[in-house]
Amino acid sequence: MKNRKVIFLLTMALMVTGCVLKEDTQQKEEKEEIITESQIDTEQEGSTPEVEEPKIYMGQVLDTNETDGEINVYDINSYKGNIIGTLEDYEEVELIETVPFGWFKVRLEDGSEGYAEAISIRTEEIPPHEYNKDSSEYVLIFTHEDQTLKIFKNGDLVKESLGSSGVWDSFTPKGIFEIEDGRRGEWSYIERFGVGLKYWVGFRWIYLFHSTPFDKDGNIIVEEAEKIGEPASHGCIRLPVDAAKYIYDNIPVGSIVLIY
Template sequence: MVFPRSMTVLDVSEITPVDIKESPADDSKSIGIVYGKLMHVDVIQNLENGYSEISTWDYRSMRDIRGFVPTKLLKTVELNKKYGIVVALSQQKVYIYEDNALIKTFLCSSGLDDNNYFTPKGLYRIGERGESFFSPKYGQGAYYWVRFNNNYLFHSVPFDENRNIIEEEAAKLGQKASHGCIRLAIEDALWLYNNIPQGTPVIIKD
């Protein structure tokens, strides 16, 4: 498996949204948003007025989108060359590569694929991480989260408000079950957390 060596991102923080404009002008309306640092955008053309036309995935509508952003925000970044990750949604598996050779395969649970909860396909890179989080909105948390697109994370199967693993959710590994993140067994989430560096490419596909 050969991974890209670089990708184009928006040069703002991982949790900062950038408006995608309908036309290349400051007063043009926003038709979508994309978050910085971690998500690849395709540059269609650079215009003379300081805007560029891009094609990407809209975080709001959860659909492919084409629009305009300030050219000064575009940045080409180098990707980690040692590791690479492929998420195969149709198989509900995560493949870990080292020096382009497959070294690990993890069973996972991706988004449920309804209108609100699905896992976006595309090219990303690994960002920040943390030991755990809890979402009051869902009444769930998880261990060993690793970001690949704003609130989209790799993390363990979920725990409840008492930090106990929810066994019925853990039993769903291998089928679509999450709110959009990539769930992993605790030991697999810990391995990824400990071993995969920032800047590692992530390809999410069918």
């Protein structure tokens, strides 16, 4: 009887000790959890959010006038502005804004800002702008990446075609342009390049939309026509005859041209 009493008392003692240990362990875990959450809150409150650096757009100068190997930078986007600096061939310059029609706002090495012609700056990307497919009744958008021209009327796609931009050393300028007045013809033969063009329409100085090349007798040059869909021109945008004719017949002066 005495032994049973001893065993009972020992059992009760072990049970009480186990409960105490269990409570101590649970309290310790809860305490650690509170500390951990507190640390996280403190770290979050004290952390500084990452600020995304603004993207920098760079271009390279190439004097497409082929005169003295440099271009002028003006205080406004016009030849009538004052010249505030010059950039030499192959010099890099920061592009800070894409400006209509055919200009970039640039930042010079001394930090001053001015305007340079887009036809003299080749670049992989242009700074963002607000023009889009709804910017005029007709909008023509050519993309170098896929060598594709899309023509929109009142925001709706009405014609799409592969084309050919200029090769890197005689690049097609990127930026915001417009179909120019008095720059349109059914046929022209360029002695310098030994090629004929059908249905040409100008969007900036010597730069045109036109058909794939023809020879002097009016025969299509097959090997050149087969290059549609890849850079191949002297800077103009070549198109199949039907696409060039569509522009010639339908696209009015002042229509927006976006080239990326």
